[in-house]
Amino acid sequence: MGDQLNLKLSTGELSQNLSGDVESLNKNRPYNSKLKTIFISTGEVSGDLQGSLLIEALKRQAVAAGWELKIVALGGDRMASAGATLLGNTISIGSVGTLLEALPFVLPTLKLQRRAKQYLQQHPPDLVVLIDYAGPNLSLGSYIRRQEPQLPIVYYIAPQMWVWWSNQRDTARLVSIADKLLAIFPEEARYFQNQGAQVSWVGHPLVDRVQTxxxxxxxxxxxxxxxxxxxxxxxxxxxxxxxxxxxxxxxxxxxxxxxxxxxxxxxxxxxxxxxxxxxxxxxxxxxxxxxxxxxxxxxxxxxxxxxxxxxxxxxxxxxxxxxxxxxxxxxxxxxxxxxxxxxxxxxxxxxxxxxxxxxxxxxxxxxxxxxxxxxxxxxxxxxxxxxxxxxxxxxxxxxxxxxGEVGVCDRAAQEILQLLVKRMKDEEE
The missing domain is CATH 3.40.50.2000 (Glycogen Phosphorylase B;)
Structure with a gap:
């Protein structure tokens, strides 16, 4: 599966390529073209942790490439501490199971989704990252794809439908939403690639977290x-x-x-x-x-x-x-x-x-x-x-x-910023 799913991507190579691409794009552009906005959506305590680790890596990689990043998010306190501007806090409205367990959180979730959609209409970002959080993110991703079909969407840490849910409709929906899926497990990468997604396996972010x-x-x-x-x-x-x-x-x-x-x-x-x-x-x-x-x-x-x-x-x-x-x-x-x-x-x-x-x-x-x-x-x-x-x-x-090897969050961040570079190149052509 190695080359096919970019399992061996070198952090150094990606970083070098990204810096070169950004330097080329920034030539003859006004200074404010270096400011890029990324919208991130996730939920629950684990999503807030993964989101915060990604934000820290995105900021590191953006500084190295000469960009200024603005992160707007649905998430939690960890993401806010990492530098995100929160549109709403989602860590306390997650549920286990289905049906009965999820009912108390339907209205709070819909309210936050409405707020996010209003923001996205008024302030379109340059790229969207969806992290896990299956139901809300599939809904939000579908909305973004309809309203802004050219807006790049990255799904990072796919919902575990590849393990526990054989609903092909939801799988097809995710594949149609995401321009790129960043998988944390090898089997997750294989499953979604077989479903037609563009996939890179970056490894699990906890590998980075436990280093400290x-x-x-x-x-x-x-x-x-x-x-x-x-x-x-x-x-x-x-x-x-x-x-x-x-x-x-x-x-x-x-x-x-x-x-x-x-x-x-x-x-x-x-x-x-x-x-x-x-x-x-x-x-x-x-x-x-x-x-x-x-x-x-x-x-x-x-x-x-x-x-x-x-x-x-x-x-x-x-x-x-x-x-x-x-x-x-x-x-x-x-x-x-x-x-x-x-x-x-x-x-x-x-x-x-x-x-x-x-x-x-x-x-x-x-x-x-x-x-x-x-x-x-x-x-x-x-x-x-x-x-x-x-x-x-x-x-x-x-x-x-x-x-995976240490450097997971930086690999994920570089994949995301590379997609942003690609969009900028497409707009110039």
């Missing part, structure tokens, strides 16, 4: 954890529904682990400040020896002997930090029944580490299997069985090979 992560020793020192202290990271929620469906079973399991291993201490990174109260109330209710850590997810994970966690992007971060984990996924019983029997959705795996390797690297407990008893059993196996633990770490290393 603290070591186990540094994380423990920062959090005041003694070297011999048994520490477990609990990661119950980045969405409201996960508080409802996952927090009780995770905390009940933690209570049972605490009874068996009295020396344990739990560390709970806080995804959103609005979750602090229900989490602290649950800590008191279950009488856990636990500490809530706002804004210190990497430290909590890196310091841990084990993570008990919701499914999602965080599973990859945990794997890249070499921490064994137990992964949980639960939605409402009605949604689960509809998905299984009406929509016929069949998942080989739910967590990214298992999906990348297509084998059960980490234990997954889905729906009815996500019970406190099963969590305790899986957790103790990873904590107390050295062979099981060593096998997990070995599998992590194998999985790591499919996530």
């Amino acid at each position: 992560a603290p070591s186990r020793q540094a994380a423990r020192a920062a959090l005041g954890i003694a070297p011999e202290q048994l520490s477990i990271a609990l990661i119950p929620a980045s969405r409201r529904q996960e508080l409802k469906y996952l927090l009780p079973v995770i905390f009940e399991a933690a209570q049972a682990i605490q009874a068996k291993l009295p020396q344990v201490h739990f560390w709970i990174p806080l995804a959103l400040e609005i979750y602090r109260a229900p989490i602290e109330q649950a800590i008191e209710r279950y009488r856990l020896r636990a500490t809530v850590l706002p804004g210190q997810t990497q430290e909590a994970i890196a310091a841990a002997d084990l993570a008990i966690t919701k499914s999602g992007t965080v599973n990859l971060e945990i794997a890249l930090l070499n921490v064994p984990q137990v992964v949980l996924y639960r939605v409402s019983p009605i949604t689960a029944w509809i998905a299984r029997y009406l929509l016929k959705i069949s998942l080989p795996f739910i967590s990214p580490p298992n999906l990348v390797a297509m084998k059960p690297i980490v234990p997954e407990l889905l729906q009815d299997q996500a019970t406190p008893q099963n969590i305790v059993q899986a957790a103790l196996e990873l904590l107390l069985n050295p062979n099981r633990r060593e096998q997990t770490l070995a599998d992590y290393q194998e999985m790591r090979q499919a996530l």
Whole structure:
């Protein structure tokens, strides 16, 4: 798949080509032609993280090329801190599952979409980047394609329909929207290329993020954890529904682990400040020896002997930090029944580490299997069985090979800016 999907693109080559193209285009142009606007749309906590990493890389690459970039976005606080002007904050309006879970967020999402469309009508950007966030971004992308057919659209981190959803209509819709799809997984790249998309595999951005992560020793020192202290990271929620469906079973399991291993201490990174109260109330209710850590997810994970966690992007971060984990996924019983029997959705795996390797690297407990008893059993196996633990770490290393080399965000940024250069060249001809 290498050359066909640009897997071996050199950051140096791309950067050199980009600088040359921009210098050529900027000759005989007024200064303000160097100011370019990129609109980025994403949602939820993970999208905000990926968006912030991309914005930082876009700004680095733009400076090297002699451009000034303005980033306007639907996203979250991380993206704002990275330099984006937010039209609306989307990190608290995401949902797991379908149907019932998504209903409370329909109106807030439509309101933000309307605001974005009004802005785009009045201030057309030079390029659009859509990051994950399937339903809203497919809708917004379709609107942009109809209204501004010449406007370049990049889809970065495609919705995982290539794994869990065989709706060819949505797949065809995404392919028709995107001038370029930047894939983070090799199988994602293969799937969308076979569907007719223009694809480059850039690798997973978390490969870059963990380069600056603290070591186990540094994380423990920062959090005041003694070297011999048994520490477990609990990661119950980045969405409201996960508080409802996952927090009780995770905390009940933690209570049972605490009874068996009295020396344990739990560390709970806080995804959103609005979750602090229900989490602290649950800590008191279950009488856990636990500490809530706002804004210190990497430290909590890196310091841990084990993570008990919701499914999602965080599973990859945990794997890249070499921490064994137990992964949980639960939605409402009605949604689960509809998905299984009406929509016929069949998942080989739910967590990214298992999906990348297509084998059960980490234990997954889905729906009815996500019970406190099963969590305790899986957790103790990873904590107390050295062979099981060593096998997990070995599998992590194998999985790591499919996530690409360091420099992911810069490669993605260069692909995006190259598309912008192409548009400028086309306009001159």
